[in-house]
Amino acid sequence: MIIRFLYILLVILSVSCAPTRLLNLDIMNPAEFSFPDSGKIAILNTSYRPMAMHRKDNLMSKLNPEKHLIFDSLITKNLFDGLFSVLNISPVTNLMNAEYYEIRASDTINFFNRLSKKSVKDLCEIYNVGYIIALEYYSFNFRKFAPLDDPFSKPDFSFASNQLVWRIYNKEGNILKQFTKFDNSYWDNYYYPDLLPDALCEIFYKSGEKFGMSISPYWSTTSRLYYLISEKGEDISFERDKLIQLKSSDKKILAFKACYNLAVLSESEDNLAEAYQWLEEAIIVRQSETVEIYKKTLENRMKSREKLNFQVSFK
Numbered sequence: 006m007i008i009r010f011l012y013i014l015l016v017i018l019s020v021s022c023a024p025t026r027l028l029n030l031d032i033m034n035p036a037e038f039s040f041p042d043s044g045k046i047a048i049l050n051t052s053y054r055p056m057a058m059h060r061k062d063n064l065m066s067k068l069n070p071e072k073h074l075i076f077d078s079l080i081t082k083n084l085f086d087g088l089f090s091v092l093n094i095s096p097v098t099n100l101m102n103a104e105y106y107e108i109r110a111s112d113t114i115n116f117f118n119r120l121s122k123k124s125v126k127d128l129c130e131i132y133n134v135g136y137i138i139a140l141e142y143y144s145f146n147f148r149k150f151a152p153l154d155d156p157f158s159k160p161d162f163s164f165a166s167n168q169l170v171w172r173i174y175n176k177e178g179n180i181l182k183q184f185t186k187f188d189n190s191y192w193d194n195y196y197y198p199d200l201l202p203d204a205l206c207e208i209f210y211k212s213g214e215k216f217g218m219s220i221s222p223y224w225s226t227t228s229r230l231y232y233l234i235s236e237k238g239e240d241i242s243f244e245r246d247k248l249i250q251l252k253s254s255d256k257k258i259l260a261f262k263a264c265y266n267l268a269v270l271s272e273s274e275d276n277l278a279e280a281y282q283w284l285e286e287a288i289i290v291r292q293s294e295t296v297e298i299y300k301k302t303l304e305n306r307m308k309s310r311e312k313l314n315f316q317v318s319f320k
Contacts, residue, residue, distance in 0.1 A: 024233040026242070029226055030273055032306075033096070035313035037219040038173065038182050043319035044135020046103040047128070048088070050081060051120065051139045053110045063144040076205070080143065083206045084169075087213025095221040096317045106132065110141075117142070117170070122178030129176040136181075138220065142170040143209075147201055165190050165204045169212055173220070184219060188212045222316050230295070231269045232262035243270050252286065261290040268299065277307050 040046075055073035058065040068076060085105060095101045108128075120128075120139060128137055145167045166189040173182045188211055190204045217223070234242045234251070241247045243266060251263035264287035271280035281303050288296050 025230050026233055027228040028231055028269060028273065029228055031224055032227055033222055033224055033313060033317075034218075035309050035316055036221050036223070039312065039316050040097075040099075040136060040220075040319065041175075041181075042135070043099060044176070045133065046099050046136045046138060047132045047134040048085070048092075048103050048105045049128070049137055049139040050085070050105070050107045051110055051141050052081075052143050057111055060144070062146065064146050065144070076202075079202055079206055080145065080209050083210040084140070084143070084213040087210035087215075088217045089213075091214055091217025091221055091223055095217075095223075097221055097319055099319065100221045103138070104132070119172060119180055120174065120178075125174045125178040126176065129174075135176045137174045139172050139174065140169065141172055142168075144168045145205060145209075161193065163192055163200065163204075165201060165208060167205070167208055167212060169216070171216060184216065186212055186216060188215070222313055229269045229272065229299075231266050234259075234262055234266065242266055245270060257290050261287055261293070264290060265293075265296065265299075268303075272303065277303055277310065281307070 055065055055068075055077040056070060060066055065073065065076065089105070092100045092103055120137075120141070125137060129135065145165065147163065147165045149163050150161075166187065169184070169186040171184040171186070172180055175181055188208045190208045192200050192204060231242060233240070234248070236247065245267070248263040248267050248270070252260050252267065254260045254263070264283050268280040268283035268287065271277075271283060281300065284296050284300050284303070287293065288300075
């Protein structure tokens with residue numbers, strides 16, 4: 006019994022200590038929101054004109070009038086630059102070709118009220134589009150605070166935050182989706198005493214990027230672990246024919262590594278079903294928590310594939 010236990014421990018250690026590497030994969034992710042069809046899209050900035058802001062929880066209302074234009078320009082430029090950094094490389098043609106228009110509101114008394122159905126219908130007709138994506142409100146705030154261990158000391162840190170309200174309409178004037186987004190940034194006042202404009206530029210740019218990823222499929226880079234396999238000094242970690250030969254090896258550890266690497270190779274070729282099958286073969290050779298985690302990752306990708314295929318079908 007002791008000998009068997011030591012043998013199993015030796016096998017586990019030999020696999021866990023096997024040389025491994027990471028392979029970077031570019032993966033397309035589905036957007037949170039799916040447009041029902043391939044209608045053309047307009048991006049509208051219908052947020053308030055800065056001088057009309059009256060809400061006390063929005064720092065814009067506390068700025069001097071001469072700063073309104075400066076901060077509004079910084080905020081809206083970076084916000085829409087971030088958004089279009091995603092849309093300009095979108096696999097959905099109508100998102101990639103979406104055009105930007107400004108129709109600023111003159112007050113913020115009822116900023117949460119949606120655009121009227123008539124105005125949306127009229128705008129869709131004017132711009133010849135089937136959908137409107139509208140920024141209808143933005144806010145930002147700022148405060149300084151002292152360390153928690155000495156609340157009476159000079160404020161050492163600053164905090165800036167924002168809130169955005171986006172709505173998506175169809176040409177009938179109906180709201181298809183509303184997004185309320187929040188982001189924030191912290192910094193050390195000692196090193197960056199006057200960072201507020203830069204911080205606002207950064208958080209609004211990132212907010213634009215994040216919203217872009219909510220409405221458009223987007224690329225991201227992830228890593229997959231694989232086993233380093235060599236033959237006579239030659240790296241054959243991703244030599245498919247040789248790996249297929251090794252998967253039948255009477256050396257179980259080598260067969261396991263071959264099956265696992267075949268799964269990574271198949272995923273890198275975007276063949277998720279085949280990758281999953283190779284993991285099933287690997288788990289037959291030996292049980293592995295690494296394989297179980299990888300299987301769940303592939304299952305999640307396969308579940309989202311149908312949604313992604315629908316979104317990118319609109320060329």
